[in-house]
Amino acid sequence: MLRFGTFELDLDRAELREAGGAVIKLRPKTFALLQFFAGNANRLLTKQELMSAVWPNVHVGEDSLFQAIREIRTALGDKDRQVVKSVSGRGYLFEAEIEATGARAPRSAPPAAPTATPPAEEASPAAKPSGARHWLLMTRRPALAISTVLCLAVGVAVAAPILVRRLYVPEMQTITVVPFEARTADPATAPMAANITDRLTDGLSKIGNIRVLAPQDELRTASGSTAPSTNTDFIVRGELQRNRDKWDVQARLIDANGQVQWSGGYSVPAEAMDERLQQSRLTAGIGNLLALRINALTHARLSSPESKIVVEQATAFLNQTNKERFAVAQDLLEKAHAEKPNDVDIAAALSAHLMRGVATVWYPVSENDAIEQRAKGLLDKAVKQEPNYIPVLQAYCRLLQTINEFAETLVACQNALRFDPWDGLVMFQIGMAQFRLGRFEDALATFERADTIDTPQVSRWTWPLGAGAALVFMGRYEEALPWLRQSIAVTPGTGRTHLLIAAALEALGRHDEARDYVAQAMKLRPGSNGENIGLPTKNQSPRYMASADKVRDLLITAGLPPK
Structure with missing residues (x-):
């Protein structure tokens, strides 16, 4: 519950209420915009930032934004525009003191970085009567104001650790995307290269702290090399070629001095998928990979090579994961964290790893609370150092979803996508939050969107599992099976996918096959029964709970022990 002025914003019910409890009706998008304003109170928000947050990946005109703002002002009685303030030529400012109250007060999550805030500005936490702080509700203040707040807070033991937080606002960087070169002389390669250039430009333009210049052919010199513009900090250039059975794309990030700051490549089958999916x-x-590198380059400190190697090694063990490989990965991260307790990359990776173990039930259930607290503690420390760092944002997104704070998950994960719009794992967390809120259709669309980008590699089993689960819960069993088998083909390690397949097969009358999958799941998850296979029930919707009960009954019919 968020309070400001005489109003209450109920995140659970998606309602705006007056002090007396009367509900003020708002359209869903208008409510989403108000929630985003409240979560970023007293911070300048550009039109692009607002539109990307409320209408992600949907091309809408500014009229939609203006209409929603008018509706918010009307609902708040803000005729003089003293709450939702227009800042000429820059955006909007929601000026209000926000108070998070009640049992569902939002948990800590990293603040969104402004898209057009000068580097000299820093963030100052908004006070709550309890002395707690909420990272989604931080306000922006000049450095002098932060110093004043710090002075006033001396001696306040609860608030002090957060008030001394150094929030770094990455500098606004300009990036020029040069049209990708077609290296294969056939009619299909040049159009494909042009489409990839356009898609990459569109994606980069969604990143909150960079400004993207559209592709310009004139930036290419006569020799074919890229000549950095004096008005750009980085240039992205690349090449596409078609081999016999695959498309290969190569790209580089070049700074204004002509130094290559990043290079990478990627391949997809040339025949096994349609053209739009290939492009995506x-x-x-x-x-x-480019978004991760840009985020690192525009950040306060770069990752050490040693930390990067440890994280990559741990990640490698999660491909084709099982409980044993998971334990090896944790051992690597634990040792690295013991040696470098202040390393943000290792802390974020370890926190994410711990929450992955909770989600996959690879820790004793009795230890989950302690593990969650440790994961949160690691992130509390990391976010003080690097609040807008992608690994930290990803880990917080995962944490909130795993501990069933679904409304907060949606906000935190959308914030993470503002720095990497191609993060399929973050989309999976969004889809899981929607799924457990009973929004099965929205969840399926989110999982399908993640599948179209199919990255990062370590998470390729998650969105097929999510899509299959959503379809099972909607009773679309035949459609669910290909998705679930796709997930198992990547990693069979959790057993949860086997149980969903078993439920679908049982519902389709394929009883022997269903029993076989239950038996396989029991080998992977010994001790499973009808009482312990479900996810934690906190904050789950009635629609989800009813469907979960039906799935459990199908599994018991297929041979799962009831107790």
């Missing part, structure tokens, strides 16, 4: 996955394959 080729773009995402390089876009995801």
